[in-house]
Amino acid sequence: MATNKLAALVVLVAFLAGPAACEGINICLNFNGWLKPSILDPLFCPRGSGPPVPSPSGSGLSYGYYNTRCPTAEKIIKDAVKKAVDENPGIGAGLIRLFFHDCFVRGCDASVLLNTTNSQNSDTEREGLPNKDSLRGFEVIDEAKTAIEAACNNTVSCADIVAFAARDASYFLSNGSINIRMPGGRYDGRESFANETDQLPGPFSNVAQLQASFAAKGLTSDEMVTLSGAHTIGRARCMFFSSRFSEMDPAYAAKLRAQCNGNGNTNVNQDDVTSNVLDKQYYQNVLDNKVLFASDAVLNSTVTRAQVTENADKAGEWERKFEKAMEKMGKIKGDQQGLEIRKVCWRVNNVGLY
Ligand code: HEM
Structure with a gap:
């Protein structure tokens, strides 16, 4: 308990002090993979209890779930996503990531959207180290939810809106090449805690840590490699990769160094080649040593290189695997799901009710 408190304090201090301090602090806390590994690991990160138990796979989900319940729902979401992605x-990248970060913490229950929870906890997932000042796309979810409530109230969960929005963003950003069959029927959770976001793998994670974090959610190593391909879109802050310029392709590193210009909060494109297209370019970037994070670069190691090469080479193969892996990620369940259909996505229906 004392260790946890100390860990929380150091994370807070590092966070408040900004990226430069985070780079220098070198203390691994519970956020394994989000801060650079440290010689103090054994002191601060005792992980005696072994890997978490895999979450059970989703049940009760079905395709076309809202066809009869709220026939306009999926179109409302698609239109909202299209408008946002066009602008x-x-x-769109943010929406795909929102789905991943929702499903990995308490299952796909929209806990990532909450500001106000049943226990009146304000330190929610949104405040967690991987999410704060980083997640985006919330307004698209809210816009879709408002329109859906007007069409058929109390019917469509925020968790399903997040899942469908990720599906639609994948479709638009891949220019129609990626069609995820996403079932519906999720329910919204009533709790959300910042410290639980430490279940998300971090940019400094090694292969074993990446595999373990995905396995803990019932996903295979191949699915981990497949889903990492989402780093072919969107952006990332320099604080997560500026310590490894020397390990990158020299010309690429020089370009990034100039873009970052010593500021850890600067954002750069994750894929320098086709930055706004959800395609298999990421895997060529891994092979070319032109990826940002250590967690991207380590996929070019003996354990996973065969999958990376295959994804880079075979047309259409990664796209089909990505469709399946996203659907499977959408079935991750937490312990306390099925609680309600929220009226507003960022707060539970009745604070303190049960
Ligand atoms: C394999 C382990 C993963 C790690 C360590 C990781 C880590 C990160 C980090 C550090 C960022 C940049 C955040 C920032 O600078 O604020 C990021 C961005 C992003 N990640 Fe991942 N990620 C992983 C897997 C995934 C998966 C599975 C998906 C989705 C299927 C995903 C989708 C994205 C997207 C789309 C962005 C850009 C978001 C934006 O532009 O708003 N990532 N990731």
Whole structure:
């Protein structure tokens, strides 16, 4: 308990002090993979209890779930996503990531959207180290939810809106090449805690840590490699990769160094080649040593290189695998799901009710 408190304090101090301090601090806390590994790991990160138990796979989900319940729902979401992506493709990237970060913490229950929870906890997932000042696309979810409530109230969960929005963003950003069959029928959770976001793998994670974090959610190593391909769109802050310029392709590193210009909060494109297209370019970038994070670069290691090469080479193969892996990610369940259909996506229906 004392260790947890100390860990929370150091994370807070590092966070408040900004990226430069984070780079220098070198203390791994519970956020394994989000801060650079440290010699103090054994002191601060005792992980005696072994890997978490895999979440059970989703049940009760079905395709076309809203066809009879709320026939306009999926179109409302698709239109909202299309409008947002047309204005700024980066929001589409944000929506895909929102889905991943929702499903990995408490299952796909829209806990990532909450500001106000049943226990009146304000330190929600949105405040967690991987999410704060980083997640985007919330306004698209809210816009879709408002329109859906007007069409058929109390019927469509925020968790399903997040899942469908990720599906639609994948479709638009891939220019129609990626068609995810996403079932519906999720329910919204009533709790959300910042510290639980430490279940998300971090940019400094090694292969074993990446595999373990995905396995803990019932996903295979191949699915981990497949889903990492989402780093072919969107942006990332320099604080997560500026310590490894020397390990990158020299010309690429020089370009990034100039873009970052010593500021850890600067954002750069994740894929320098086709930055706004959800395609298999990421895997060529891994092979060319032109990826940002250590967690991207380590996929070019003996354990996973065969999959990376295959994804880079075979037309259409990665796209089909990505469709399946996203659908499977959408079935991750937490312990306390099926609680309600929220009226507003960022707060539970009745605070403190049960
Ligand atoms: C494999 C382990 C993963 C790690 C370590 C990781 C880590 C990260 C980090 C550090 C960022 C940049 C955040 C920032 O600078 O604020 C990022 C961005 C992003 N990640 Fe991942 N990620 C992983 C897997 C995934 C998966 C599975 C998906 C989706 C299927 C995904 C989708 C994205 C997208 C789309 C962005 C850009 C978001 C935007 O532009 O708003 N990532 N990721």
